[in-house]
Amino acid sequence: MSKHEPLFKIDGKDLYREHNLIIIQVPVFFVCKDDSAHRYLVLLSDFDEDTYVVCPVSNEDLYDMLTGKIVMRQPFINSDKIYFIQAGTVLSEDEVKLVSYDEIEDVLPEKDAMFEIGNNEILRSYSLSLYNIIVFHKRLAKSRVPARVFWEYSNDTIPLANFEDVVKLNALHIKCLPSSQKTKRGIHRGLSLPKQKPKSICVHSHRKSINLIPIRNKK
Amino acid sequence: MNDGLIKKFPKLLKQALEKGIIEFPDDVKDVYCDVMAYRALSIVKGEPPQITREAFASQLELRSLYPEKRIFKDYDETDISNYSCSLYSDSNELNKAMHLPRQSKAVIKGLVRCSNGVMNHNLKTSHINWWLYDNHTAVKDFEVIEYVKT
Numbered sequence: 087m088s089k090h091e092p093l094f095k096i097d098g099k100d101l102y103r104e105h106n107l108i109i110i111q112v113p114v115f116f117v118c119k120d121d122s123a124h125r126y127l128v129l130l131s132d133f134d135e136d137t138y139v140v141c142p143v144s145n146e147d148l149y150d151m152l153t154g155k156i157v158m159r160q161p162f163i164n165s166d167k168i169y170f171i172q173a174g175t176v177l178s179e180d181e182v183k184l185v186s187y188d189e190i191e192d193v194l195p196e197k198d199a200m201f202e203i204g205n206n207e208i209l210r211s212y213s214l215s216l217y218n219i220i221v222f223h224k225r226l227a228k229s230r231v232p233a234r235v236f237w238e239y240s241n242d243t244i245p246l247a248n249f250e251d252v253v254k255l256n257a258l259h260i261k262c263l264p265s266s267q268k269t270k271r272g273i274h275r276g277l278s279l280p281k282q283k284p285k286s287i288c289v290h291s292h293r294k295s296i297n298l299i300p301i302r303n304k305k
Numbered sequence: 306m307n308d309g310l311i312k313k314f315p316k317l318l319k320q321a322l323e324k325g326i327i328e329f330p331d332d333v334k335d336v337y338c339d340v341m342a343y344r345a346l347s348i349v350k351g352e353p354p355q356i357t358r359e360a361f362a363s364q365l366e367l368r369s370l371y372p373e374k375r376i377f378k379d380y381d382e383t384d385i386s387n388y389s390c391s392l393y394s395d396s397n398e399l400n401k402a403m404h405l406p407r408q409s410k411a412v413i414k415g416l417v418r419c420s421n422g423v424m425n426h427n428l429k430t431s432h433i434n435w436w437l438y439d440n441h442t443a444v445k446d447f448e449v450i451e452y453v454k455t
Contacts, residue, residue, distance in 0.1 A: 091379045103379050109391065110347035110410050111360075112367060112376050129405070133347060136374055173375035195405055204398055205430040 093118060094128075094140065095177050096169055101126055101140070105212050107152075107201070115195075117148065127161050131193040136173040139190050141165035145220050151201050152213040158195035163187060310335060310423070313438040317365055318388045327385045329436070332425045340417040340426060342392035342433055344447075345399045349409045354449055356413055361390045361435075361443050386434055389424075390443075392417060395431035409454060415447030 092100035101118035104125065108115035114130040118140070125148055129139040139162075147161040162168060168190060172181040203209045306329055311322050321327045346360055348367070362370065364387045368377035380387055393399060399412055417424055422437035437443060 093375060093379055108405065110345040110405075112347060112364070112374075114347060114405060130376055133374070133376070136376075138375070175373065202400055204400075205395075206398070206432075207427075207430055 092177065094138070094171055094173075094180065094182075096126075096140065096171075096182055099124075101128075105209075107209070117143075129193065129195075131170075131190070138171040138173065139185075139193055140169045140171060142167060145216050145223075149213060149216040149220060152203060152209065152216070154200045154202070157197070158199045158201050159197065162190070162194055306333075306335075306423075313440070314436065315366065315439040317369065318363075318436060319439075321382065321388065326383055327388065329385060329423070330425055333423050333434075333436075334425065335419060335423040337419050337424065337426075339419075340394055340424075340433065341414070342394050342417045342435075343396045343399055343412055343414050343450075344390070344392045346411045346413060347409065349411050349452070352454065354411045354452055356444050356447050356449060358441075358444060360413060360447070361437055361441070363388045363390055363436075389434035389436050390422075392433040392435060393431045394426065394433060398431055410451075411449050411453070412451040413447045414450045415443070418443075418446060421446075 090102065093103050094101040099120040099122070101120055103113075104117045104119040106113040106116045112130070112133065114133075116128050118126045118128055120126070125143050125145065126140050127143045127148070131137045131139050141162050142165055143161045144164075147156065147164055150156045151158060151161055168185050168187060170183050170185045170190060174180045203213065306322075311319055314322065322329075344360070346354070348359065350357070359367075359370065364377070364380060365382065366388075368374075368380055371377065396412070396414070417433055417435055421441040421443045422435050424433055424435045426433045
């Protein structure tokens with residue numbers, strides 16, 4: 087049993103649990119994420135039967151739901167796909183089928199139910215990280231230069247879709263990159279180090295590439 | 306935490322502590338005043354629901370009781386909170402749990418006593434992690450105050 091083990095497989099994509107939203111003795115409402123950083127809302131529809139309702143969710147809808155801007159069932163309404171999963175003994179034995187909203191409406195949160203973060207600091211922090219991701223992507227979209235952004239770990243290159251890990255680490259500073267004046271000799275002063283200590287962060291613009299080396303990795 | 310106390314915990318927690326897989330947070334207390342607390346249950350058996358020892362099982366203990374359930378598949382054995390029974394001293398924190406219609410659920414209320422285990426209590430969030438001793442008698446200190454049948 088590993089925390090890195092996928093919980094479901096949908097359309098060939100492994101889904102990993104990212105965050106529990108509601109725990110009633112066991113997690114009954116939670117968020118999963120695939121390797122491309124797309125998020126999914128998961129509802130445990132029946133513990134005894136081991137069945138789940140899953141839908142892809144945008145960061146915006148998830149954030150709006152967590153902060154009470156939309157009702158809890160709205161992301162399911164907005165989603166173009168809803169899956170019903172009957173868990174098997176192993177992932178490959180799962181029965182995954184597309185269902186309509188009408189078919190699962192009665193297992194969804196009550197019509198007017200709003201999510202309440204309350205005093206839950208962990209959920210507050212999670213919603214804040216979502217907000218940062220949304221803001222970052224908006225700023226990146228407006229930005230003129232970074233056409234592609236990669237975060238390089240050793241020999242691995244992680245595409246933009248997973249770049250949000252950097253965002254969580256105060257990497258809103260990346261938005262400053264087009265104006266290279268704000269970096270000094272390629273070293274971005276405001277960047278926090280992630281736990282995994284990437285060797286560098288490389289930003290590819292149309293004409294040039296800038297390698298950013300985390301300050302503590304600087305030799 | 307001394308060895309004598311560690312021996313009082315159930316096997317799963319005791320072994321993880323002895324192997325050094327986990328350790329208690331700094332703010333854990335073994336001596337404290339009784340705290341009134343609430344816990345939501347979704348594995349509800351009997352009608353009216355009975356409070357059994359399973360009602361106080363940690364996530365990892367539940368996994369050992371229901372190993373085939375997918376919901377426990379990715380549980381992290383290095384996270385000490387997965388070995389605790391989770392409660393809230395503010396019942397409002399359980400409100401959001403009540404919005405899910407197809408979940409059988411119950412809310413139990415009772416006293417978190419130091420004779421039954423060690424705990425930490427986040428006063429900001431009202432959340433309590435309660436690591437119960439193997440021979441705890443929490444069942445007799447709690448009652449069902451809300452029950453929703455599906």
